[in-house]
Amino acid sequence: MPPASPTTRPLKDAAYQQLARIGKALASPKRLELLELLCQSPRTVEELAALADLSVANASQHLQVLRAARLVEAEKRGLHVSYRIGHDEVRGFVHQVRLLAEARFAELREVTSEFFARRDAGEGVGIDELLRRVRAGEAVLLDVRPAEEYRAGHIPGAISIPLPELKSRLGELPRRREIVAYCRGPFCVMAADAVAVLRQRGYRAGRANAGVLDWQARGWRLDIDREGSP
């Protein structure tokens, strides 16, 4: 049974081949990890390789695949090449891939909830509850990601103390109020680690199971620290 219009096939083949470029870029776990990292802030190849546990050459190749799919862009700055997410629509798209996977794969929900249950922190605070508590003044919001990620975009009102510096900078946090820590997102453990540290020292602390992407996807603005100020 031939298709209705035979001359249609070349168009469809060409068009869907273009669409598949996006799919192919998303087909590797490591590339998805790199993409989510780049949703937090621009990074050099070397940083990305370390963060995603890849060799530099391998990271470079993955990044070039992402760039060929126009999901990220590269810019040479002096000695380093800085990669960043291509456009905010890509950020939203990456977020939606995660949401879709969480909605449809019980395996994913199990893997993460079991991991966090085994550690300490149970479910974590959702993004809406987070907003409510901060608005109501019930909690202080703590951003434990690396400083450059905070600078590139953080939830308004959040304090920045990167996880490795937390123990030495406890003085900056209020003693009595509840602290809600957040990090890159649901697959990131930094907020849970921060909560463990804080509770051990007698703080009231909880973790958010959401990150800046969830915040942004609600249509809410992030605060950005303009670079270049000393």
Add this chain to the structure above:
Amino acid sequence: MPPASPTTRPLKDAAYQQLARIGKALASPKRLELLELLCQSPRTVEELAALADLSVANASQHLQVLRAARLVEAEKRGLHVSYRIGHDEVRGFVHQVRLLAEARFAELREVTSEFFARRDAGEGVGIDELLRRVRAGEAVLLDVRPAEEYRAGHIPGAISIPLPELKSRLGELPRRREIVAYCRGPFCVMAADAVAVLRQRGYRAGRANAGVLDWQARGWRLDIDREGSP
């Protein structure tokens, strides 16, 4: 340089491997074509194979990949297996893949606009303009997709005349008013073919470069013909 918390890696690897299931499912042009077809209406394997120009066995395998990624669902009905899109969130996601590709790939825009330019119909009417004209009573909306796709969901107010029947059913169309034809979407040629037929017989006709997915993505409702009525 080891990552901050070594016990983090297994969680991340497992989580991103789950996300990559979605990417892998989208990595093949043929699977994307099948997905878009299933966004129009449920279909049997045989129908899908014919529509996407695949062998039945090959189509079956692709469909099983899509099912493993939970993007489509299968149901056995008598002699046939009927595949359908998994959930409306999947429909929205597929649409967004197309939008992202159109936004980012000049190649894709070129391929489609050149194809239609070479045929007749230029750019086509966008989804917003479409709504305006129909609302204003300036145009009659014509759905030229197969009847089962019309039944599964069509733009409210549209008349259904599948393309192969168009020549013999011209009497159902008004002589003087403008007719806007739509089909599956921007990679589908049926609306352009319909416009050619109509113009040749003296009708005023234009084509929409959008389909039911674009309509639905705006948050607007589709009309559904309940099945089972004789």
Add this chain to the structure above:
DNA sequence: CCCGTATTCAATTAATCTATTGAATACTAG
């Protein structure tokens, strides 16, 4: 102008994916 560093390129191997073919299964009609 040369050196050290960051990144990319090129080549290899192992692994995965696609399309094809023919057979097996599951169901309906008679």
Add this chain to the structure above:
DNA sequence: CTAGTATTCAATAGATTAATTGAATACGGG
């Protein structure tokens, strides 16, 4: 129960992709 049909399974060959390694390129600092 049998015959016929729709779908899936299994096996294969060809193509594509990922990770590894070592070399090449490009840039800034001295």
